[in-house]
Each structure stands twice: as C-alpha cells, then as structure tokens.
Amino acid sequence: MTAAATPNSPFAALQPGAVQELGESPGQARAWHQWSAAEIDALTLAYAARRPLLVRGEPGTGKTQLARAAADALGWRLHAETIHPRFEPPELLVRFDAVRRLADAQAGAAAEEKLKDLKRYWRPGVLWKAFGWESAQDFLADGERGIDPAAPAGHVVLIDEIDKADSDLPNSLLEVLAQRSFRVEPLPQPIGGPNAQPPLIVITTNEERELPAAFLRRCIVLTQQPDPGMSYRDWLVRRGAAHFAELPADPSTPSPPRAELIAAVILEQAADQLVSDRQQVSNLNLPPPGLAEYLDLLYALHELFPGQTGAQRQWLGRLSAYGYLKQGVVAGQSGVSQTRAPIDGLAEAPAENG
Secondary structure: OOOOOOOOOOOOOOOOOOEEEEOOEOOEOOEEEEOOHHHHHHHHHHHHHOOOEEEEOOOOOOHHHHHHHHHHHHOOEEEEEEOOOOOOHHHHOEEEOHHHHHHHHHOHHHHHHHHOOHHHOEEEOHHHHHHOHHHHHHHOOOOHHHOOOOOOOOEEEEEEOHHHOOOHHHHHHHHHHHHOEEOOOOOOOOEEOOOOOOOEEEEEOOOOOOOOHHHHHOOEEEEOOOOOOOOHHHHHHHHHHHHHOOEOOOOOOOOOOEOOOOOHHHHHHHHHHHHHHHHHHHHOOOOOOOHHHHHHHHHHHHHHOOOOHHHHHHHHHHHHHHHHOOOOOOOOOHHHOOOOOOOOOOOOOOOOOO
16 A cells, blocks of 8 residues: 655644643643544645635534644644624724723823824734734734734634624625735735735634535535544543543653543543433433533542542542533433432542542
8 A cells, every 4th residue: 555645734743643732821721632633634724725724513622722732733823712792803803992092082182192093092803913913013902012022933813613603704704715815994005915924714613503605615624523433432531531641751842741630440430421421411302411521520520639539439420410411400301410319339439549
C-alpha cells in the first residue's frame, strides 16, 4: 500500500489521539484537547481552501475548544465572540460605545476635546482585529492594550453559537467571506483585501436554528461526534483520560509530565452511569446527557476529593443524578429522576484514599 502523502499544512504534524495542553491565559483556564482525525482533516481543508470551518455537534463535544487548540497549534492569536439573541451583525466588525459618548456629551465643555476623538468611542470587532490588526491598535480598549502589540503570525476567529442569532448574522458574513475585505465607520480605507493574510475562522452551532443554505455552501463543515471505531462508553473514557489521566512529558514543549488526577476506575464508572442514563432518557424523548455532563462530574469529584479514589467513588453515586438527569423528576420513571437511589452500591463503598 502506498504511504499517504504529507500535505503542505501546519496541521500535518498533528496526530489523532494526541493530547495537547492549552495553557492558562486571561479569561481561559488551563485545559487539554485530544485531537481526532476528523478535526485535523477538517482544519486542513479549511486552511487550504481559505474557508470558514463550521463545527456542528451536541453541547460539550469540544466545538469551542477546537478553535483554541487550532490557534495554539498554529501559534496564532485567538479572537473569540459568543453570539446571543440580541447580537447585531455589525458588531463582528466594529462597535460604537454610545454610552460613553453620551456621558461625554453631557459633561459639556469639559469634555469637548474628548468628543472629537473617535478612538474613544469605536471598538474593533473580532473580524477587524483579524483582518486589520495594525489599524485596530489605536482603537483597542485600555484592557486590550496590555496584550503584546506585536503583529501575530496569524489570527484565528471564533464565532461561537451562531445559531443563537437570526439569519441576518450568517447572511451578513457572506460578502465578508467572499471579498475578505470590508469597511468600518472610523476609517477611510477598507480593512483586509486580496493581499491580506486571511484568518482561520471557526464557527460553532448547536443546531438550535437552521442556517441559510448560501452560508453553508461557503463553509467547510465538521460534525463533532464520537469516534465511530469505538463504543460511546469507551469514547467518553478516552476523553476523560485526556483531561485527568497521567500524561508523559511532551518533548516539543517545556511541559513536565502530568500525574494522574483521577483513577481509571472513576472514569469508567462515571462513563457507565452516563451511558445508562443517556439510553433511558433518550427512550423518553428527553435531552440526553453527554460529554459535557461527564466532564463536569469528573471536575467536581477532583475538586472535592483530589487524589481520593474511594471518596470520589462514594460521591459519584450521590452526585451523578444532579449532573446527568437535568430534567429533574419524571413521573413514573424513578430510574431517570433525581430522586433515584444512589448508583448501585457506590454510595456505600468505603471512602478509602488512593
């Protein structure tokens, strides 16, 4: 069999199953990302085609973290915007601080010079920063100016939960994505253009609203889902291990080895219970728990009883109902209600350490 060719892509060095540490940064806690073959392939195509990557999948499958991992792998700067129902499309390009402008106007003559300074009121959006980093510098808020002003090697833009907005938002992106340039109010010249290095744009959706067909045609689409080569239970355990199992030192970074945070038996028992609850809840046509709930429970157990496997095992039996069964109490269905008995025997297990 002929060996697969290596693409001319910065993602070519990534290996499926590899765990990448994401360092702590302002607003972001330390985390770990486990790469899948689908993620690497989709990013490779999006990067080469210069198209945005639309990431689909149920909550908690790592859609948002993928953008952070991609930026870390590339050594590029990440600019993130989380969409909400009242979000206006122009905010991706630029924002006008009307409240500050009004306060200065009400100050009268004392603020007359401030009113002439447009840099006090206009703030670059994520696309302005990514397509025109140099022109955005003078308009950054004071808190952002503390970040290293040196021009990054590139930019990754995360537009998170685009389905929270109506169709005006994805439709407004069509021209920007096609032309890779746009104008903003405070500047006479356009941002971007054919000679500007395009950012890598990652867009996530939880499928709460159907996206316009024209928008989908301009995206590379990745559906985050469990590895088809293993059971859902084993996939959960593997993801849990990426966050909590022992990790060797990475020779390509100064990161030291990571000691085991949670024993394998806890990862497995938490996964077994989630699979059981997921099946029963799905049979009732209720929203099932998934990876997000699984990791939340593991983080809580580690926080409450670090290194205490026996205590974690005991409290796994007590807490899982509140993490996994978010529908509360279902009439006639004690097995999927929060009033159920603790997990079989786990709550009575001795709380030994180690």
